[in-house]
Amino acid sequence: MPRGGSAVMAHRGPDVAGLDDFPTPPWAGRALCEWLLRQGHDLAQQRCREPAAGRGDLARALGEYFGTVEQIDVHDYGAGNLDAVEDYLSQWHLRWVDWTVTNPPFRLAESFIWIALSTSRRGVAMLVRTQFLEGVGRWERLYSVHPPSAVLQFAERVPMLRGRLDRRGSTATAYCWLVWDFEAQVRAGGTRLCWLPPCREALDRAGDWP
Numbered sequence: 303m304p305r306g307g308s309a310v311m312a313h314r315g316p317d318v319a320g321l322d323d324f325p326t327p328p329w330a331g332r333a334l335c336e337w338l339l340r341q342g343h344d345l346a347q348q349r350c351r352e353p354a355a356g357r358g359d360l361a362r363a364l365g366e367y368f369g370t371v372e373q374i375d376v377h378d379y380g381a382g383n384l385d386a387v388e389d390y391l392s393q394w395h396l397r398w399v400d401w402t403v404t405n406p407p408f409r410l411a412e413s414f415i416w417i418a419l420s421t422s423r424r425g426v427a428m429l430v431r432t433q434f435l436e437g438v439g440r441w442e443r444l445y446s447v448h449p450p451s452a453v454l455q456f457a458e459r460v461p462m463l464r465g466r467l468d469r470r471g472s473t474a475t476a477y478c479w480l481v482w483d484f485e486a487q488v489r490a491g492g493t494r495l496c497w498l499p500p501c502r503e504a505l506d507r508a509g510d511w512p
């Protein structure tokens with residue numbers, strides 16, 4: 303879909319406070335992509351969808367690695383980055399992409415994962431609170447049926463603040479990437495736990511921050 307194309311609809315805007323607007327520092331996206339490259343993925347040839355793109359902070363990092371990155375969000379924050387302003391939860395008809403990668407709204411993360419798994423050819427990666435790994439219901443509905451191929455736990459904290467990026471921000475919350483790499487899943491048959499070693503200093507760019 304072309305940026306700003308016909309799929310962009312006039313949008314009255316839902317309750318923005320309820321949208322879980324926590325932009326991802328781009329270095330955390332680069333950490334995922336560097337890991338995927340090390341697993342042998344030729345990302346430059348692949349098409350990625352960011353289905354909760356917000357202002358495009360994560361998508362910008364993904365765009366440095368993937369051939370194309372399609373950006374969707376239910377709300378237009380006015381950054382000019384979106385290909386479509388749509389509710390991802392009503393997007394089961396979306397055309398296939400190679401990868402779906404996002405930092406989803408926490409309370410909708412499980413639904414995002416199922417749609418992503420159903421519309422991606424090669425894999426899915428979701429940035430979630432590490433706490434998202436637990437939960438009996440989540441285990442029954444998701445992990446026991448479709449476990450991720452890898453959990454990438456950040457050794458460093460990934461500070462995320464409501465509504466803005468802040469280079470000096472801090473957080474008490476731990477985050478990890480859940481990765482469903484469909485090929486690796488078939489090979490390994492289980493979930494790998496990997497750590498992402500400290501990498502912020504190496505992957506941070508001055509232009510990432512407002």
Ligand SMILES: C[S@@+](CC[C@H](N)C(=O)[O-])C[C@H]1O[C@@H](n2cnc3c(N)ncnc32)[C@H](O)[C@@H]1O
Pocket residue numbers: 321322323324325326353354355356357358359360361374375376377388389390391404405406407408410
């Ligand atoms: C945690 S923020 C992450 C923003 C962006 N992915 C990033 O990493 O910088 C969650 C985003 O999900 C969007 N969102 C919430 N509900 C949505 C829905 N049903 N469909 C699409 N986007 C949604 C919010 O507007 C917000 O931009």
